[in-house]
Amino acid sequence: MAKPASKNTAAAKAAVATEGDELPALRSLQDAFAAKGKYPASDQELLTFYEQMLLIRRFEERAGQLYGLGLIGGFCHLYIGQEAVAVGLQSALKEGHDSVITGYRDHGHMLAYGIDPKVIMAELTGREAGISRGKGGSMHMFSTEHKFYGGHGIVGAQVPLGAGLAFAHKYREDGGVCMAYFGDGAANQGQVYETFNMAALWQLPIVFVVENNGYAMGTAVQRGSAETHFYRRGTAFRIPGLDVNGMDVLEVRAAAEVALDYVRAGNGPVLMELHTYRYRGHSMSDPAKYRTREEVQEMRDKHDPIEAAKAELLARGMAEDKLKEIDKRIRQQVSEAADFAENSPEPELSELHTDVLVERY
Amino acid sequence: MAIELKMPALSPTMEEGTLARWLKSEGDAIRSGDIIAEIETDKATMEFEAVDEGTLGKIMIPAGTAGVKVGSVIALLDGEGEAPAAAVEASAAAPSPVPVDTPAAAAPVPVAAKKDPEVPVGTNMKSVTVREALRDAMAEEMRRDSRVFVMGEEVAQYQGAYKVTQGLLDEFGPKRVIDTPITEYGFAGIGTGAAMGGLRPIVEFMTFNFAMQAIDHIINSAAKTNYMSGGQMRCPIVFRGPNGAAARVGAQHSQNYGPWYASVPGLVVIAPYDSSDAKGLLKAAIRSEDPVVFLENELVYGRSFELPELDDHVLPIGKARVMREGRDVTIVSYSIGVGFALEAAEQLAAEGIEAEVLDLRTLRPLDKQAVLDSLAKTNRVVVAEEGFPVCSIASEIIAICMEEGFDHLDAPVLRVCNEDVPLPYAANLEKAALINAEGIVKAVKQVCYR
Numbered sequence: 001m002a003k004p005a006s007k008n009t010a011a012a013k014a015a016v017a018t019e020g021d022e023l024p025a026l027r028s029l030q031d032a033f034a035a036k037g038k039y040p041a042s043d044q045e046l047l048t049f050y051e052q053m054l055l056i057r058r059f060e061e062r063a064g065q066l067y068g069l070g071l072i073g074g075f076c077h078l079y080i081g082q083e084a085v086a087v088g089l090q091s092a093l094k095e096g097h098d099s100v101i102t103g104y105r106d107h108g109h110m111l112a113y114g115i116d117p118k119v120i121m122a123e124l125t126g127r128e129a130g131i132s133r134g135k136g137g138s139m140h141m142f143s144t145e146h147k148f149y150g151g152h153g154i155v156g157a158q159v160p161l162g163a164g165l166a167f168a169h170k171y172r173e174d175g176g177v178c179m180a181y182f183g184d185g186a187a188n189q190g191q192v193y194e195t196f197n198m199a200a201l202w203q204l205p206i207v208f209v210v211e212n213n214g215y216a217m218g219t220a221v222q223r224g225s226a227e228t229h230f231y232r233r234g235t236a237f238r239i240p241g242l243d244v245n246g247m248d249v250l251e252v253r254a255a256a257e258v259a260l261d262y263v264r265a266g267n268g269p270v271l272m273e274l275h276t277y278r279y280r281g282h283s284m285s286d287p288a289k290y291r292t293r294e295e296v297q298e299m300r301d302k303h304d305p306i307e308a309a310k311a312e313l314l315a316r317g318m319a320e321d322k323l324k325e326i327d328k329r330i331r332q333q334v335s336e337a338a339d340f341a342e343n344s345p346e347p348e349l350s351e352l353h354t355d356v357l358v359e360r361y
Numbered sequence: 362m363a364i365e366l367k368m369p370a371l372s373p374t375m376e377e378g379t380l381a382r383w384l385k386s387e388g389d390a391i392r393s394g395d396i397i398a399e400i401e402t403d404k405a406t407m408e409f410e411a412v413d414e415g416t417l418g419k420i421m422i423p424a425g426t427a428g429v430k431v432g433s434v435i436a437l438l439d440g441e442g443e444a445p446a447a448a449v450e451a452s453a454a455a456p457s458p459v460p461v462d463t464p465a466a467a468a469p470v471p472v473a474a475k476k477d478p479e480v481p482v483g484t485n486m487k488s489v490t491v492r493e494a495l496r497d498a499m500a501e502e503m504r505r506d507s508r509v510f511v512m513g514e515e516v517a518q519y520q521g522a523y524k525v526t527q528g529l530l531d532e533f534g535p536k537r538v539i540d541t542p543i544t545e546y547g548f549a550g551i552g553t554g555a556a557m558g559g560l561r562p563i564v565e566f567m568t569f570n571f572a573m574q575a576i577d578h579i580i581n582s583a584a585k586t587n588y589m590s591g592g593q594m595r596c597p598i599v600f601r602g603p604n605g606a607a608a609r610v611g612a613q614h615s616q617n618y619g620p621w622y623a624s625v626p627g628l629v630v631i632a633p634y635d636s637s638d639a640k641g642l643l644k645a646a647i648r649s650e651d652p653v654v655f656l657e658n659e660l661v662y663g664r665s666f667e668l669p670e671l672d673d674h675v676l677p678i679g680k681a682r683v684m685r686e687g688r689d690v691t692i693v694s695y696s697i698g699v700g701f702a703l704e705a706a707e708q709l710a711a712e713g714i715e716a717e718v719l720d721l722r723t724l725r726p727l728d729k730q731a732v733l734d735s736l737a738k739t740n741r742v743v744v745a746e747e748g749f750p751v752c753s754i755a756s757e758i759i760a761i762c763m764e765e766g767f768d769h770l771d772a773p774v775l776r777v778c779n780e781d782v783p784l785p786y787a788a789n790l791e792k793a794a795l796i797n798a799e800g801i802v803k804a805v806k807q808v809c810y811r
Contacts (some may be wrong), residue, residue, distance in 0.1 A: 099558065133591030140589040149557055149594070154581050160547050161582055164554015164562075171510070171536070171560055194547025201542070355592035356626050358650035361679030361726050 026240045029270060030231075032258050033242055039088075039253035043316055049091065049249045050309040051326055053083035056108045057306055058334045059117055060280075063107065063124055067284045071342060072124045075153075076138045079108030081279040084305035085211055086112040086181075088252025089274075092260055093179060099165040101149040101158045102181035104139035105211075105278075109181065113146050117333060121341035129344040133351065147176075156182060156189030159208070163195045166206035166269075177205045177263050185216025187230050193237075196269070200237040203268035207259050208234070210273045211246065217282045218290040231273035239271050246274030247303045250312075277303065363437040364413050368422075370431045371400065371407045373608045374660055378402045379427040380435060389417045391438060398424075398435070403490065403663045404524040415440045475685055477637060479676050480669045489668040491661050494636035495525050495601075498643035499563060501673070503533055506561060509647055512539040512552055513565030513602070522567045523603060523662055549575030549600070553582045553652075556598035561647060566602035569618045569656060575600075576621075583652035584627030599646045601655035604632070605697060605747050606795060608660065612783035617748030619695070622654040623724040623757070629678055630725040632656040634699035635666035638722055641676030649678065656724075658697045658747075679723045681731035687717035690741040690805050693732055693758050695721040698745045698796060705745070705801035714809055724754055732758060733766045740771040741808040745801050750778035772808040777801050 041049065060078040067076050079086070082105075090100065090112040102109045110120055115131070123130030124138050131141050141151040149165055152158040162180025169176035186192065187210050199206050210230040214221055221228050231241030240262070244255040252274065259270040277299045281288050310323060368378065379401040385391060391411045398409040418437035422429055429435065476482075489497075503509045510533075515522045517530040517540040530538040541548040545566065552564040566572040572579065583596045606615040622630045629651050633639045639657070646653040668674070684699060685706050694702040699720045706716040719735050721728060736742050742762055744755035755776035762774045780794040 101554075131591070132589055132593070135591050136589040142586075142590040142594045144594055149554075150586070150590075152582070154577060157550060157577065157582055160550025160578070161554035161557065163547075164551040164556070165558040167551055167555045168558030168560050171555070191546045191550060194542075194544040195550065197542060197544065198547055198551060355588045355590075357629065357726075358587060358592070358595055358597075361629070361677070361723070 023235070023238075026235055026238065029240045029242050029258050029262055033244070033255050036254050036258060038248070038250040039257070041250055041253070043313070043318065045091075046250075046309060046313055046316070047318070047326075049087050049253075050306065050313060050323075051330065052087045052091075052112055053249065053306045053309065054327065054330050055117065055333065056083045056086070056111050058330050059111060059121070059337070060107060062334050062338050063121070064280065064284065066121075066125065066338060066341070072138070073126065074137055075104065076124065076284045077105040077282065078278070078280045078284075079105055081299065081304075082211060082213060082246065082276045083108060084249040084252050085209070085246045085274045085276050088246075088249040089179060089207075089209060089256045091253055092256035093177070096145070096147055097174075098176050099147045099149055099162070099169065099178040100181075101162040101165060101178065102151065103155060103158055103183060103186060104151070104153050105183070106139065106141060106151045110141060110143065110148055110151075113143070113148050115143050115146055115148065117337040118340045121337040122344050125341040125344070126346060127341060127344035128347045128351070129340070133355075134347040135351070135355065156186040156191050158182060159186070159189070159192045160195045162208075163199045163204055163206055166199065166204040167202070169205050170202075175264070177207060177260060179207045179209060181209045181211055183216065184210060184212040184214070184221050184225065184230060185219070187233065188216070188225060196234055196237040196239055196271075199269040200234070200239050203266065205263050205266075206269045207256075207263055208239070208269060208271045210271070211276055212273055213276050213278045215278075215282065215290065218286070220290065229273070231271055234269070234271035239269050242270060242272040244272055244274050246276035247305045247308070249305055249309055363418055363439050364415065365434045366397070366436040366438055368429045368431050368433050368435050369400070369409060371402055372404065373610055374663070375402050375431055377428050377430045380422050380424060380429050381406060383420060383424050385417050387417055387420055391415055391417050403492065405520070411438075413438055413440075475683055477676075477682055479641070479680075480637065480671070480674075484669040484671060486667040487670055488665045489636045490663055490665050491636050491639045491657070492523070492525055492527075492663060494640035494668055495643055495657065496527055496529065498640040499526070499647070500529060500532060502644055502647040503529070503537060506647075508559065508561040509563065510537040510539065510560065511563045511565060512541055512548055514541055514543055514567050516540060516565050521565070523659060525657075525662070526565065545571050545574040546578065549578040550582065552598055552600075553578045553596060556583070556596045556652070557586065557594060561597055563599045563601060563647060566600065568607075568614060568659070569602055569604040570614050570616055572600065572602070572618070579622070579628070579652070579654065580625050584625050587651070588627055595650050596652045597650050599643070599653045599655050601643070601646075602657060603659040603662070604656035605658050606660075606779070606784055609786060609788065609791060611786045615784040617656075617696075617746070619656055619724050619748060620753045620757075622656075623727070623754060625725075627652070628725060629653040629723070630656065631678065631723050632696040633722055634661065634684075634696055634720055636668045637666060637674070638676060638682070638720070640668060641674045642678065642722060644673075644675045645678050648675070653678075656696065661697055661700070679726045679728055681728035682720045682722055683717060683731075683735070684720045685716070685718040687715035687739065689715045689739055690743060690809055691717045691719055691732075691735040691739045692743050692745055692801060692805065693719045693721065693735075694745040695724060695754065696747065698747045701747075701796055701798045701801055702745045704798040705805065708798065708802050709805055714805060714811065716805060721754070727757070727761075729761055729765070732761055733769075736762055736766045737769045740769055741805075742770075742774045743801060743804045743808055744774065744776045745796060746776065746778045747796050748778055750776055750781055753778055772810065775804040775808055777804045
């Protein structure tokens with residue numbers, strides 16, 4: 001019975017050192033983020049964020065219309081409402097150097113990484129000019145040039161794949177980081193935790209991003225998750241967490257910098273939880289029976305990231321006419337993308353058998 | 362009564378080993394748990410621990426003896442208070458090989474195979490185990506290309522669960538030879554992501570049975586990405602490890618996944634038999650721009666075959682190999698099945714039937730033409746496959762013969778596979794469930810109407 005004595009002392013020490021249920025080291029980034037506050041964007045930077053978010057919003061609205069017209073088939077998951085997440089986070093990355101990977105709700109992340117809306121929309125319509133030459137569709141788009149690695153249709157699969165991209169950065173010692181997005185639903189997949197373990201063990205340069213939009217398809221977070229604070233889910237692997245308002249692009253950007261500084265310094269992974277909301281259904285075929293209209297309207301009215309950025313720009317003295325001008329230009333850009341996507345030819349039938357294997361055997 | 366200490370089997374497939382060193386001498390007191398000797402297998406050096414207590418009597422097998430069969434008496438242990446068993450000549454005088462009734466023991470001695478036309482005439486050959494051939498293939502490719510690395514369970518410090526990665530950690534260090542936790546789904550995904558990110562991973566599965574946990578990444582992430590990205594995103598990765606039935610390890614550790622992977626467009630699937638193909642095709646797999654599933658066989662790892670001594674022995678993927686020429690019937694097989702097919706061919710030759718043995722080597726893309734050419738020559742085909750019969754590679758070969766070789770057929774194509782049951786544990790049931798040469802001989806006679 002004398003044996004556990006030292007253990008008790010250690011346990012007692014740990015209990016004293018623990019604040020709530022988290023180790024202080026795992027909260028250190030949250031504290032740094034809180035101390036930092038919102039990202040002090042210049043007027044030009046804020047305007048750029050606004051434009052990027054607006055482009056995603058208008059692009060997705062148009063994609064929804066094209067789906068309704070039967071020009072887009074299969075599954076189509078819109079990013080409307082979540083724009084501040086991809087824009088805020090990716091604005092802190094080095095485009096073409098740092099890797100990005102996500103799940104099937106991927107249009108926004110591509111637009112935020114500067115990929116041409118035309119080739120994205122043409123992929124949605126299944127055309128030869130699409131970024132995957134019409135063979136991938138909404139859920140399977142890639143741009144190795146931009147280091148955007150998809151676009152993955154299997155829920156959670158992008159998490160170990162992202163760790164593999166981070167592994168490659170570390171192996172090559174190129175200083176790059178991988179940002180791997182997944183949803184609150186994917187956060188319950190076992191492979192996510194297998195990846196947390198190895199990423200922490202090997203100190204891989206990766207930022208895990210949980211986009212918590214409140215619903216795993218139709219299942220509200222509290223109906224599917226025992227621990228609803230996703231940023232805490234790295235605790236068992238000693239991965240520090242960051243709890244972030246994903247509806248404010250400047251908060252997102254500030255948190256991204258805290259996370260990236262930590263990861264780039266060679267400390268291993270960070271787990272960010274971004275609280276966000278999708279206004280549209282899970283996919284286009286969503287009956288929307290699991291939440292009220294009022295709930296959606298409340299988010300739109302009071303927490304919209306684009307309206308917030310707009311209000312801030314106006315408060316900073318930006319002329320309303322200039323914003324209208326931008327809105328018009330973006331509508332034009334999206335219309336051109338839609339026209340291009342609608343009028344481009346479908347792939348040649350000979351494409352059916354190409355790209356199965358790279359080599360000939 | 363003296364207790365006989367017998368050469369232990371230190372793994373399910375061990376048949377013999379080297380008695381490397383005695384740690385006790387005749388006359389030493391032995392307590393339970395003492396390490397008495399060191400035994401070397403082709404995989405590792407293991408300690409032989411005493412179970413019974415007493416005094417070490419006569420040492421029957423001197424240190425340094427190689428090829429000591431499992432089960433043969435290596436020393437005598439005198440029980441407490443007994444007179445030393447002097448020279449108990451009897452069974453022990455010469456270590457008589459004790460037959461071990463496992464499929465491994467029943468496996469055929471490799472027959473001198475027909476020369477591979479890919480190997481230049483006059484090339485010097487040396488005898489090498491499949492295990493070493495695989496290791497050398499990886500080491501050579503790692504020397505050649507710094508992007509190549511190996512990851513998997515116990516591949517580094519333990520030197521490989523089946524010792525295929527032996528020595529790689531010493532040469533290449535922990536950055537390129539990486540021990541993973543037991544987390545197949547996770548590390549298969551990380552390997553696949555690393556390939557997407559421009560590296561050349563070799564992911565070892567301790568066995569392909571465990572790759573079931575990772576099959577989503579092999580198929581959905583690795584195989585489909587090139588197509589889904591319109592050829593933009595490649596995934597040059599090799600998933601390798603032992604596949605198929607081992608010996609007495611039961612249903613969950615004994616399955617041939619060849620037909621599963623071979624059904625997926627976007628994958629290359631290789632299942633070699635001998636050392637030359639193991640090495641030449643693994644090197645080709647590592648160099649390939651496509652994702653490759655490389656299926657090895659535990660029971661074949663320790664077998665030695667002729668390997669050409671070439672600086673860079675790389676073989677073409679997607680080409681079958683005629684292992685033995687014959688005019689009367691074609692036996693199509695791959696992996697360990699080739700050994701049974703060659704054994705059957707020897708027996709058949711004694712009865713006047715000349716069988717051609719075709720080793721597919723690559724299961725996807727399948728060398729259809731080689732099958733059809735051999736069929737056109739012999740007009741009769743039997744498929745020999747260590748695996749389930751239903752929806753098998755055999756099924757596929759039969760379909761090819763029907764669709765494209767019908768006019769050449771003089772008899773229905775038959776398949777000789779394992780029984781259509783989960784592999785049982787009991788030695789007799791296991792034996793009854795697995796393919797063997799006798800079954801192939803019987804099927805060949807049937808298609809030859811003999």
